[in-house]
Amino acid sequence: MQYQNEQFQEIRDGIRSLCAGFPDEYFRQIDEQRGYPEAFVNALMGAGWLSAMIPEQYGGSGLGLSAATVIMEEINRCGGNAGAVHGQMYNMSTLLRNGTAEQKARYLPRIAAGELRIQSMAVTEPTTGTDTTQLKTTAVKRDGRYVVNGQKVWISRVQHSDLMVLLARTTPLAEVGKKSEGMSIFIVDLKDAMKQGLTVRPISNMVNHETNELFFDNLEIPEENLIGEEGKGFRYILDGLNAERTLIAAECIGDGRWFVERATRYANERIVFDRPIGKNQGVQFPIAQAYIDVESADLMRFKAAQLFDAHQPCGAEANMAKYLAARASWEAANVCLQTHGGFGFACEYHVERKFRETRLYQVAPISTNLIFSYVAEHVLGLPRSF
Structure with a gap:
């Protein structure tokens, strides 16, 4: 098929060349150590592959999701595990499509330069699972800030990310016309959050996938970190x-x-x-x-x-x-x-x-x-x- 084999061949060749420096044995040792492929991720970021979807005006390649999927595919085809990095791509799309001009200018150039990682998305909760509209985590606006309380589970790459996309309820379920309304999304600075209201508890699992339980105890998020319109987060x-x-x-x-x-x-x-x-x-x-x-x-x-x-x-x-x-x-x-x-x-x-x-x-x-x-x-x- 021309679309796959010719349009993206340069990307395939580039990823294969990079992955040649990280053979099967590298990933086997990471798996045995229950570690994170830090050197591999740094190489991907340094080569610009994880900023593929960022527009050129912010220092990225300006490619679409189609190209991003080829990058992820080739990592796995070469024996690696793109689960260590794929959050960067889909969290990027949330920011790109719904963030303000100021948010994009603040974050995207630093993400493109490899200075920031936006690897984590906090949606799932232990008592709601895939019934997202029933989530219990709340974000209450007070004096220009949002105060977050609640719990999330199976939240990946928190320990290897600088920023996290968080979904929380800003309007009580009983006060909305539709249960999908009243939820909002935020960008969370993880380093600051872990100092003043976020507790991270790792979950050991069978595939060496870095994932965690999160506990929010009066975590304060600046108002300017709200992505898009309040209540439209779902x-x-x-x-x-x-x-x-x-x-x-x-x-x-x-x-x-x-x-x-x-x-x-x-x-x-x-x-x-x-x-x-x-x-x-x-x-x-x-x-x-x-x-x-x-x-x-x-x-x-x-x-x-x-x-x-x-x-x-x-x-x-x-x-x-x-x-x-x-x-x-x-x-x-x-x-x-x-x-x-x-x-x-x-x-x-x-x-x-x-x-x-x-x-x-x-x-x-x-x-x-x-x-x-x-x-x-x-x-x-x-x-x-x-």
Whole structure:
């Protein structure tokens, strides 16, 4: 497809060249140490890849979401994990599309220069999950500042970010006409917040993904850190979530291609009964199916990204892209592990690490069942199920 293979080939080549300096062994050691790939992230920022969506007037490349998805895809296809950096891209879109001119001038040049990271988005809460309109965290305006109280959970990269996008309720639920109203989004300076009202509690997990519980105790946020109009935050955040789901679809496509390539290579090299195991249809057919599924998901990824870049509605396409790509990468992971047999469980082959990493996207950032519900209600016109 010309759109994928030619338009973005320079980006693909650039990311592959950078990733060549961070081979599988680098990411295996980071995983074993339960560490953060600081050197890799610094290299990406230094080369300007994480400021791809920032307009040129602020020091960025002025590219769209389509290009950003290619960057994320290639990181994963090269054996890395873009989950360490993808927040920079979708949080960027929230600021770009809804921030004031003053906010953009204040933050974007420093983000483009690699001086600031905006890696974190605080939406999910322990008692509400994906029922975002029921969130309990409040932001009450007092004397030109907002005072925040509440709790968030599964908030990623807080410990490796300078800025965070926060969704909180500014008008009580009982006082709004629609439950999606009365929520607002803010930019939070994390270094200041951790000194005067924000407590961060890390959550250990199976994929070495830096994620946390957050506790807000009278955290004060300056009024000028409100993004957009007060009470319209839910609408703004959906824009960022569409970008998030499209980016993660691209990461899954990168994972899927990594699994297919590794399975194919091993099936050609592994000799049993004096013949490569890839000669057996029982081995080659599942790999072929995995390849087909990944390539099919890729088409929906680009459809969603193109709509987003054109400022067209893309909620259905973003959700479907995430579903198709996450399913394809997970099936490719199973095929790759099965092809390797017992060696697939050996850390030195790197399959088990990638296997764990791609499994996450069956659950996050939105589960498969919630995508089904979205499509059923918003696309097919079926009654709301919850």
